[in-house]
Amino acid sequence: MxxxxxxxxxxxxxxxxxxxxxxxxxxxxxxxxxxxxxxxxxxxxxxxxxxxxxxxxxxxxxxxxxxxxxxxxxxxxxxxxxxxxxxxxxxxxxxxxxxxxxxxxxxxxxxxxxxxxxxxxxxxxxxxxxxxxxxxxxxxxxxxxxxxxxxxxxxxxxxxxxxxxxxxxxxxxxxxxxxxxxxxxxxxxxxxxxxxxxxxxxxxxxxxxxxxxxxxxxxxxxxxxxxxxxxxxxxxxxxxxxxxxxxxxxxxxxxxxxxxxxxLKKLPSIVNGRRENGTYFLELFSDLDSVYIQKEIGESSFFGFPIIVKENANFNRDDLVSELQKNNVDCRPIVAGNFTKNEVIKYFKYTIFGDLKNADFIHNNGLFIGNHHFDIKSKLNSIYKIIRVLESK
Incomplete structure (x- = not known):
């Protein structure tokens, strides 16, 4: 395959x-x-x-x-x-x-x-x-x-x-x-x-x-x-x-x-291509019960596609990462996750307001995959199917 x-x-x-x-x-x-x-x-x-x-x-x-x-x-x-x-x-x-x-x-x-x-x-x-x-x-x-x-x-x-x-x-x-x-x-x-x-x-x-x-x-x-x-x-x-x-x-x-x-001359077409993929991603992946996806504010330029595994999913992020890697799909943490969990924080003068429960959640359960200026809809379809299979296990 x-x-x-x-x-x-x-x-x-x-x-x-x-x-x-x-x-x-x-x-x-x-x-x-x-x-x-x-x-x-x-x-x-x-x-x-x-x-x-x-x-x-x-x-x-x-x-x-x-x-x-x-x-x-x-x-x-x-x-x-x-x-x-x-x-x-x-x-x-x-x-x-x-x-x-x-x-x-x-x-x-x-x-x-x-x-x-x-x-x-x-x-x-x-x-x-x-x-x-x-x-x-x-x-x-x-x-x-x-x-x-x-x-x-x-x-x-x-x-x-x-x-x-x-x-x-x-x-x-x-x-x-x-x-x-x-x-x-x-x-x-x-x-x-x-x-x-x-x-x-x-x-x-x-x-x-x-x-x-x-x-x-x-x-x-x-x-x-x-x-x-x-x-x-x-x-x-x-x-x-x-x-x-x-x-x-x-x-x-x-x-x-x-x-x-x-x-810079290419930027409008680059953003348009990314937005076409992004619109498709939002429509397709919103149908999944096991993951959250990023809610668009205004008009996103869709740097990449975050996928956050829900609390009640019958698989975890490691399972999803493993399947993506098997299929040569590059994935990364959502930026740096909850940054306060990094050891470098010991050098900062900082406070944390309240708790960081949402940052913690995406730190432990989130990842993102790449987007591009060209059509990747068929690849998104395949990733969608991977998650569907994980949901069914």
Whole structure:
């Protein structure tokens, strides 16, 4: 019997990306330059933001976003302040908060959307709470109408980790554009790929300039002549090596920027393909009695398909994983599961609000399989049949 053979990720490159790489190679200019600038402008325009700053990964995008708020006085985010986060996300949602000495408050997720439980956010807010790091998990938007009202009522900063949800929408507005900053990843397995890469969107020019400085050593060289961060002098020699912030070197490559411009043009068709598979998945798998699937909020861009084995199922996650692996279906935990169960948590300053029963449940019972920009309906049918067989045993 043939196996299903469903990888977690595949590329969407063709000759256009290869030509873009060749063009950069022929130019003999490889570090961040005009191709990155072009990609940033097109990315901001596509998503309807004022500014885009490209970096070398989505993780670096999160790092610089947190750092920029620390260094921007208008946002009043300081070491020791409290930031609310979902208990389920990728590690580098949380690491920048730890690295900037912010106190992390973990809140449970909604069992069905897999995003942070908005009711719990309201209850978790304290006098020390300054921000919410909102995560759109696996392509699925948060209900931003409710979240932004909570933020407005409590004077909270909203940062969006949108690394898994490029192309998703809520009320016809792209996720990654609701917060003061929104982060994106273009790692190989994500919606579009520049090999490695990340992007930050913001409408705040002051934050943009801080990001630009932080991205390259904290120097002044890349700042525009007119900015509120630092008054540049007329001596370009001095300004070439003048440092004003404790920055990093997280610059992207020119090749990545060139690839990005080609990939961005494909994003609408990529998301459409993923949504077609996603609609089919929701219709098909909602018929199963033994598993939960993710409830769509807004218009998901369906990074992947979570499957959570129910309490009363007559099989467990290990059984399902074993059957999927036999059929060459790649599967993974749902992001990092309940992150507080990881040993690295001992280095954090954190509290847990209430209990994390839903995060625990998906930690122990959940997995996700890959989605793609091309038709995988027949493979989803086969996976559905595997679960049906497990149900019948």
């Amino acid at each position: 043939d196996t299903i053979d469903l990888p977690l990720a595949t590329d969407s490159w063709d000759e256009e990306e290869l030509k873009a790489i060749e063009k950069v190679v022929d130019s003999h200019y490889f570090t961040m330059g005009k191709e990155v600038e072009k990609y940033e402008r097109e990315f901001a325009d596509f998503f309807g933001a004022e500014f885009a700053v490209m970096v070398n990964s989505g993780s670096s995008a999160n790092l610089l976003s947190v750092a920029s708020l620390i260094f921007c006085d208008k946002y009043d985010l300081n070491p020791g302040d409290e930031v609310i986060v979902p208990a389920v996300s990728w590690a580098t949602t949380f690491y920048p908060l730890q690295q900037y000495d912010l106190k992390i408050k973990f809140v449970d997720i909604n069992k069905h959307t897999l995003n942070i439980d908005i009711k719990e956010i309201e209850n978790a807010i304290s006098a020390k709470t300054k921000a919410v790091f909102a995560v759109n998990l696996l392509g699925n938007s948060i209900n931003y109408k409710r979240l932004l009202k909570i933020a407005d009522d409590n004077n909270l900063i909203i940062i969006e980790d949108n690394c898994e949800s490029m192309g998703a929408k809520f009320n016809n507005k792209y996720t990654g554009t609701f917060g003061v900053l929104g982060t994106f990843s273009t790692f190989f397995s994500h919606h579009i790929s520049t090999m490695e890469g990340g992007m930050i969107l913001t409408d705040d020019e002051d934050l943009k300039n801080i990001l630009v400085s932080l991205r390259a050593h904290g120097w002044t060289r890349d700042l525009p002549e007119s900015n509120n961060l630092y008054k540049k002098g007329s001596n370009s020699f001095y300004e070439s090596f003048n440092f004003i912030l404790p920055g990093y070197n997280v610059r992207p490559l020119e090749i990545e920027g060139a690839i990005g411009t080609k990939q």
